[in-house]
Amino acid sequence: xxxxITEQPVSVxxxxxxxxxxxxxxxxxxxxxxxxxxxxxxxCQQISGATEQDLPITAQQSQLYTCRVNDLHKNCIxxxxxxxxxxxxxxxxxxxxxxxxxxxxxxxxxxQRLEVxxxxxxxxxxxxxxxxxxxxxxxxxxxxxxxxxxxxxxxxQVSDSGTYICCASNSRGQHWSSAVDVLVGxxxxxxxxxxxxxxxxGTLCKVALLLGNxxxxxxxxxxxxxxxxxxxxxxxxxxxxxxxxxxx
Numbered sequence: 001x002x003x004x005i006t007e008q009p010v011s012v013x014x015x016x017x018x019x020x021x022x023x024x025x026x027x028x029x030x031x032x033x034x035x036x037x038x039x040x041x042x043x044c045q046q047i048s049g050a051t052e053q054d055l056p057i058t059a060q061q062s063q064l065y066t067c068r069v070n071d072l073h074k075n076c077i078x079x080x081x082x083x084x085x086x087x088x089x090x091x092x093x094x095x096x097x098x099x100x101x102x103x104x105x106x107x108x109x110x111x112q113r114l115e116v117x118x119x120x121x122x123x124x125x126x127x128x129x130x131x132x133x134x135x136x137x138x139x140x141x142x143x144x145x146x147x148x149x150x151x152x153x154x155x156x157q158v159s160d161s162g163t164y165i166c167c168a169s170n171s172r173g174q175h176w177s178s179a180v181d182v183l184v185g186x187x188x189x190x191x192x193x194x195x196x197x198x199x200x201x202g203t204l205c206k207v208a209l210l211l212g213n214x215x216x217x218x219x220x221x222x223x224x225x226x227x228x229x230x231x232x233x234x235x236x237x238x239x240x241x242x243x244x245x246x247x248x
């Protein structure tokens with residue numbers, strides 16, 4: 001090929017106002033020229049003056065970007081399209097002051113109780129540079145086909161009940177969402193033991209706090225703390241405990 005892109009730009013997920021650069025690198029037989037384009041709401045346009053290998057951006061709105069590379073013989077190649085996802089509303093204190101692009105959860109899933117046959121939807125979102133990938137788990141077990149920010153089951157069954165958690169990860173690390181309970185059953189079906197919150201004054205409430213750490217400074221990483229936490233959680237809930245699970 002006359003032109004070969006040696007470094008593709010990468011998608012990012014950042015807070016509004018965050019400054020960064022998209023990068024594109026290529027090799028060719030002659031001198032190369034770069035031109036960046038953006039697309040939003042199906043409209044693609046050339047970015048005036050964006051003719052360098054690096055494209056500085058101060059995040060304002062979510063858009064798609066690509067870079068065109070030309071040589072002196074009119075050969076042309078485009079980079080991958082990448083998404084700059086901009087989070088407009090982020091909790092105070094996020095991202096951390098010394099943020100290096102590691103995943104930071106900005107939207108946690110919420111507890112669900114629904115009837116059999118109804119759609120199940122859980123949402124998770126994270127910032128990260130590069131943009132994080134997602135993996136959902138139920139009761140500590142990886143859900144092979146649930147790898148997006150939105151977990152979607154068109155017609156939920158009783159077997160979809162359980163404790164769900166999402167892991168957002170990129171080359172800089174990983175971050176776990178809050179663990180949430182999902183109950184799928186008939187409308188009249190009572191909540192199982194361990195799901196009810198004591199509401200009467202003077203009622204005793206058994207609460208268990210589980211901490212599952214995977215990464216230690218001075219100790220080798222554990223093999224399966226996520227699975228261990230969820231198996232213990234299920235056991236305690238059968239004993240009518242309210243369980244709070246925290247990971248890392």
